[in-house]
Amino acid sequence: MLPPIPYPDDYGVSQYYGFLPNELPLEILPDPYYKRWEYVVSNLQALLLSKRLRHTIESLPIVTASRLRTPAEWRRAYVLLSFMTHAYIWGGDRPEERIPPPISIPYIQICNHLDLPTVATYAGVCLWNFKPIFPEEPIDSLENLSTLATFTGSLDESWFYLVSVAIEARGGPTIPLMLHAIAAARANDSATVIECLQVFATRLDELGTVLQRMYENCDPHVFYHRIRPFLAGSKNMADAGLPNGVVFATGAGNEPYCQYGGGSNAQSSLIQFFDIVLGIEHRPTGSQKPSDSSTESEAEGPTAKPPRHNFIHEMRSYMPGHHRRFLQDVSAVANIREYVESHKSNRSLSLAYDASLAMLRSLRDKHIQLVSRYIIVKSRESRSHSRSLSPLSAPNNQPQPLNLASASAHKYSGPETAKAERRRLRGTGGTALIPFLKQARDETGEPAIDAWARRILSNGPVDSAGEAKGFALGKIGEHADGELEIVGLAGVWKMDDSEGGLCHW
Numbered sequence: 001m002l003p004p005i006p007y008p009d010d011y012g013v014s015q016y017y018g019f020l021p022n023e024l025p026l027e028i029l030p031d032p033y034y035k036r037w038e039y040v041v042s043n044l045q046a047l048l049l050s051k052r053l054r055h056t057i058e059s060l061p062i063v064t065a066s067r068l069r070t071p072a073e074w075r076r077a078y079v080l081l082s083f084m085t086h087a088y089i090w091g092g093d094r095p096e097e098r099i100p101p102p103i104s105i106p107y108i109q110i111c112n113h114l115d116l117p118t119v120a121t122y123a124g125v126c127l128w129n130f131k132p133i134f135p136e137e138p139i140d141s142l143e144n145l146s147t148l149a150t151f152t153g154s155l156d157e158s159w160f161y162l163v164s165v166a167i168e169a170r171g172g173p174t175i176p177l178m179l180h181a182i183a184a185a186r187a188n189d190s191a192t193v194i195e196c197l198q199v200f201a202t203r204l205d206e207l208g209t210v211l212q213r214m215y216e217n218c219d220p221h222v223f224y225h226r227i228r229p230f231l232a233g234s235k236n237m238a239d240a241g242l243p244n245g246v247v248f249a250t251g252a253g254n255e256p257y258c259q260y261g262g263g264s265n266a267q268s269s270l271i272q273f274f275d276i277v278l279g280i281e282h283r284p285t286g287s288q289k290p291s292d293s294s295t296e297s298e299a300e301g302p303t304a305k306p307p308r309h310n311f312i313h314e315m316r317s318y319m320p321g322h323h324r325r326f327l328q329d330v331s332a333v334a335n336i337r338e339y340v341e342s343h344k345s346n347r348s349l350s351l352a353y354d355a356s357l358a359m360l361r362s363l364r365d366k367h368i369q370l371v372s373r374y375i376i377v378k379s380r381e382s383r384s385h386s387r388s389l390s391p392l393s394a395p396n397n398q399p400q401p402l403n404l405a406s407a408s409a410h411k412y413s414g415p416e417t418a419k420a421e422r423r424r425l426r427g428t429g430g431t432a433l434i435p436f437l438k439q440a441r442d443e444t445g446e447p448a449i450d451a452w453a454r455r456i457l458s459n460g461p462v463d464s465a466g467e468a469k470g471f472a473l474g475k476i477g478e479h480a481d482g483e484l485e486i487v488g489l490a491g492v493w494k495m496d497d498s499e500g501g502l503c504h505w
């Protein structure tokens, strides 16, 4: 018996808005018991700039989660506590590692309830932190979206979150669409699978267009120096002044240090849903695609290495529990890749599938460009700027603040070492940025390459013009020395007999 195809409503996933809540986020908690949280968050920017934020939070009366009622209230409370916690940690001259009881106590309760870690995740800053400008109009357009909470009060920060909200809203309808495709593949209804894949590819293409609207209102300088520092977590933050992580002090005594990665769009269940339905596998960062023979020995041999860090999978533990379980259950039924591979002669099916892969890959390409402009370029600029200032030219010759949020995204301490730069160029989860993102992009094209490789091996590769026979997305050519080369979605592949066939070049 095949497992049932998950029904989105059972997991708090909307048929229309996907992982955005079906009911709009609350703009305010209705119970006046929580009014002080609301006051603090609505004045966050002023409290931060005037350096009154920490004292204000320390002086709050302790209120617990006991009066939260509806799911929307729990989500609003998570947003409020996430913003307060990050403002508290990063909103001073130095980061503060001890979170005081007025926020620790309710934050732990709320996160337990929602099955989330005690850190500002993508759900807290994006999914549950928006409102439509005109409530009767659709939320899948940036023109109709506004944010609820921000650290800086800037349009740049709002826009940074809202681009993701618009992507989630525009991508939401692909969830029922692709679940329908899974059901159609089960029923061997290839015409429906093709139709769904075609609509899916078009939608993915639209999401790329929305992604590129980031440049319109989010300035890379503001992002890198003013916004990003507040989104940092407590993991790998020694350079920023949190060598051990943070402690959520509840008054019980002996509370442990904990370390969590900061917010990241890698925590978006929607993007992971795309990978899952298309059968895209993401390997641990830095590991090659195993050949059939090497898998076994790697897993079981006497010199078996411990499994490597798989950042994308780890990010599922930063998703709300319901969403994480939805992805798990969709993984158990995802059959499209297998269906396409077992119907190789159906060219329309392969084309529609490969087009979806190509669109998702192109989304990742656009994203890499965004990361270069918003992080890599900005971080290099800061480095050359700090080189041009000698440490002795600092005002009053005082040690410079370690704080990520008030100064810039890395500490000022004179010329930076190569090691420090490498560290800084890691994402919120400590991944070596560009290689990680490029690997994720390349893995997106792999199922298409696999399908080509198999077809080539069984059918013979090229026609007289050196073009692939009927392959839309790759070109196959023969070099003068007789070597076969395929320029595919994921790069260049060559036939190498010593490697046992087609291999990535």
Ligand code: HEM
Residues within 6 Å of the ligand: 160, 163, 164, 167, 211, 214, 223, 263, 264, 265, 266, 268, 271, 312, 364, 367, 370, 371, 374, 375, 426, 427, 428, 429, 430, 431, 433, 437, 440, 441
């Ligand atoms: C200025 C805007 C953005 C910047 C600077 C940025 C930066 C990053 C960074 C540094 C990572 C590496 C993982 C980490 O450490 O967090 C990442 C991952 C990721 N980002 Fe973004 N991001 C931005 C916007 C977006 C948006 C709007 C999307 C929505 C499609 C997105 C989707 C992803 C995904 C899916 C990953 C995981 C890697 C993958 O699956 O390819 N990002 N981003």
Ligand SMILES: N[C@@H](CC(=O)c1ccccc1NC=O)C(=O)O
Residues within 6 Å of the ligand: 121, 122, 125, 126, 160, 161, 163, 164, 228, 231, 262, 263, 264, 265, 266, 426, 427, 428
């Ligand atoms: N990973 C990004 C941060 C990031 O993408 C992000 C963080 C919190 C909420 C949303 C995010 N992404 C895009 O809207 C960074 O390292 O700067």
